[in-house]
Amino acid sequence: MRRDQHPIKLYLVVWGWLFVLSTCSYLVDYFGFQGYLRWTLILLFMVLKAGLIVAVFMHMAWERLALIYAILLPPVAVLVFLAIMMFESDYTLLTRMVFLGGGP
Amino acid sequence: MADHALTDTGAAIARPPGWRGVAADWSSDQRAFKNVSWGKAMMWIFLLSDTFIFSCFLLSYMTVRMSTTEPWPNPSEVFALNFGGKDIPLILIAIMTFVLISSSGTMAMAVNYGYRRDRAKTAILMLVTAAFGATFVSMQAFEWTKLITEGVRPWGNPWGAAQFGSAFFMITGFHGTHVTIGVIFLIIIARKVWRGDFDVERRGFFTSRKGRYEIVEITGLYWHFVDLVWVFIFALFYLW
Numbered sequence: 001m002r003r004d005q006h007p008i009k010l011y012l013v014v015w016g017w018l019f020v021l022s023t024c025s026y027l028v029d030y031f032g033f034q035g036y037l038r039w040t041l042i043l044l045f046m047v048l049k050a051g052l053i054v055a056v057f058m059h060m061a062w063e064r065l066a067l068i069y070a071i072l073l074p075p076v077a078v079l080v081f082l083a084i085m086m087f088e089s090d091y092t093l094l095t096r097m098v099f100l101g102g103g104p
Numbered sequence: 105m106a107d108h109a110l111t112d113t114g115a116a117i118a119r120p121p122g123w124r125g126v127a128a129d130w131s132s133d134q135r136a137f138k139n140v141s142w143g144k145a146m147m148w149i150f151l152l153s154d155t156f157i158f159s160c161f162l163l164s165y166m167t168v169r170m171s172t173t174e175p176w177p178n179p180s181e182v183f184a185l186n187f188g189g190k191d192i193p194l195i196l197i198a199i200m201t202f203v204l205i206s207s208s209g210t211m212a213m214a215v216n217y218g219y220r221r222d223r224a225k226t227a228i229l230m231l232v233t234a235a236f237g238a239t240f241v242s243m244q245a246f247e248w249t250k251l252i253t254e255g256v257r258p259w260g261n262p263w264g265a266a267q268f269g270s271a272f273f274m275i276t277g278f279h280g281t282h283v284t285i286g287v288i289f290l291i292i293i294a295r296k297v298w299r300g301d302f303d304v305e306r307r308g309f310f311t312s313r314k315g316r317y318e319i320v321e322i323t324g325l326y327w328h329f330v331d332l333v334w335v336f337i338f339a340l341f342y343l344w
Binding site for chain 1: 159193
């Protein structure tokens with residue numbers, strides 16, 4: 001599909017959805033949900049919003065597959081980094097509690 | 105001066121679907137992205153590198169927050185504003201989020217009108233986007249001022265872990281810088297659109313090359329990326 005053929009309505013609908021999802025994530029904080037429910041909802045709304053922005057607003061959904069993979073695959077390495085740093089910070093916290101006392 | 109590179113090969117080259125098509129695009133001595141212009145491909149690659157920068161900031165924030173023995177200040181209370189004698193949690197941040205999303209909406213429409221070669225609508229929508237962006241930066245300046253007067257510093261704050269301040273100033277400061285650069289970028293391109301540079305194929309003052317309406321989309325990519333980063337900052341820093 002050529003870009004000048006997208007109806008403006010498509011963007012208005014996505015805009016509306018982004019408003020709804022943002023309101024939902026704000027309400028998570030407003031109503032003070034805690035624990036796994038809070039994390040799940042926050043991450044869910046975050047991923048949905050990011051997906052809408054990248055796919056529709058940034059036109060990734062209509063790009064060539066070679067470009068999509070070249071741009072969207074490398075950030076997966078961040079998840080590996082994330083896992084490494086979670087181990088690292090747990091270890092740091094443990095040593096701080098053992099040698100300095102205190103705790104969260 | 106002649107245009108050096110062919111920026112658009114026209115029709116998309118047919119490839120088998122799925123991974124075979126990707127392999128066919130990348131193999132042998134050829135342009136990997138085919139009908140994707142170099143300008144757009146390079147903006148995407150820049151955004152990819154920027155993704156890693158913001159990822160590093162957010163990961164270091166996660167690391168200091170997970171490893172500190174001090175309690176982390178509650179963002180819901182720190183960023184609350186008092187309206188009519190009642191503290192409303194995170195309200196300024198929520199408004200900033202809506203402002204930035206609205207700017208993304210107007211930007212997406214500007215790109216669409218750009219490809220329809222509707223000069224006036226494109227320029228106006230880009231300027232509206234820039235205005236939303238400037239509003240966002242002003243609100244962020246207000247938020248910084250409020251926190252600084254309350255005693256938040258990169259090396260400490262009244263409520264708990266000292267790392268809160270350094271993570272806050274680093275992440276939101278870097279994001280605010282991106283928004284500011286985006287606003288400048290938008291105003292420059294909107295002026296070119298308004299003047300009709302892309303209709304009369306006027307050459308740019310720096311590169312002496314003819315511009316095309318595609319630059320509106322490339323500017324848009326940068327702008328949507330700024331909004332995208334805010335989605336992650338909002339979720340991971342303010343809501344977590």
